[in-house]
Amino acid sequence: MSHHIVRFEKVEYEYPDGTKALKGIDFTITHGESVGIVGANGSGKTTLLMHLNGYILPTRGIINIGDLILNKQTRQEIRKKVGLVFQDPDDQLFMPTVYEDVAFGPLNMGFDSKTVDEKVKKALEIVNCYDLKDKPPHHLSGGQKRAVAIATVIAMEPDILAMDEPSSNLDPKSRRALINLLKSFTHTKIIASHDLDMILDVCDRCIVIKDGIVAADGPSSKILSDEQLLEENNLELPLRLQKF
């Protein structure tokens, strides 16, 4: 199954104001892998994620997603393969009811209303939110919003799930529920976060980004126990690995 591969080759990105966010990123993620992307604030994690579904295109370098080279022509196709969950669920949930929000993607993909119904039901049941389907997003709690935001993406049945800080602003129980949910997915997962305990739980592999380049890439257990490397990147050992 090589077709769900994500490969970045010397990817550079410069914002219109001249800020260089990515300065040559190289990595390959194969099918079914779950990868944590960590790094200090402003290291380029979010910029990297925005490349994954072609919202921004690299200034230099090549991004290969599922055997498609990312460019203006292929980005619609790539958006169907990569589901991106935003950090702020309020940005992600823009329709008046939960149901309509989850149905937004499938409807855009041109499915008939019966198929859409099924897809929405399935997606909401996976995140245990089917009861909320008629609620407006502003009546949901933070945890529910997050779960629904994930449902909106999995309703499109992407091959690759990319998430920006999925566990931020969640209470411990919602966070645990989210971790269990993420573990149950068989998609390729790319998760950018500062919650290193969650990364340790969910991801087998971890990529450290520093000033727009890959500073380290390896098994999570090894990278996240390297105290010196973490300190250099404004991070610290996951709580679970700290000695008191």
Add this chain to the structure above:
Amino acid sequence: MKFDNEFFSLGYIDRLSYKETFIHNIDARVKLAISMMFIVCVVSFPKHVVLSLIPFFLFPVIFLTVGEIPLGFIVKRLVIVIPFVFFIAIFNPIFEKRVAFYIFNIPITYGILSFFSILIRFVLSVSMIILLVATTSFSGICYALRYFRVPEIFITQLLFLYRYIFVLSEEAMRMVRAKDMRSFGNKGTELKFYVKLTGTLLIRSILRAEKIYHAMLSRGFNGIMPYRKKRVFEKRDFLFLIVSMLFLYLFRFFDIIKFVGRIFVRGLS
């Protein structure tokens, strides 16, 4: 904490619209159509008519009682707008001094009649619209507007307005709170603060809009808001529509007041 209050009353009308009553469960298209016909009927009377408008209060009263909407809620909103209408109507009694009839020797001019006519029409139509919004979920209204072929772009605007007014006002509320906590009753710089607050909110909402657009693109948005056709008319929707239209017709084209009055008088004698 005035801002907080405004924010929560905005949430209040929204919460009202999620109740489950007979009125709430009527199809939004029916309610929208009835409200529009109601307003057309009320507005289309000749300008000195007062009494014939009275029966129309039946509609807001039914929406209010069956829909379990608190009266105070409607009154408060009417009071806010009434000064504007008052000043529009106030010149009628001054300019139109022809006497229409006398009540206990007090001359009632056409100007006074049209003054009250305007006020009553205003109360009727505005309360009807407030009640429509308070008894119908916003997505229902948008669905109805789409059904009546209102251009897509307006509906999209409305949908986003409704979705983000809560997010934006919450943001503003947090900023006002943060300012209150550090201003220690210092009132001198209020205006300056609000100018800056507006600017900040504008920039924030532009940034947010960009993110939302990004979210829409990543879910395959191509310029047209998709929606599904699902809702069907039920028996009670038809019934409600027909009965309401019947009453509107009666109220508009027959002099109900005179009719009721005659029966009353006949009953007395």
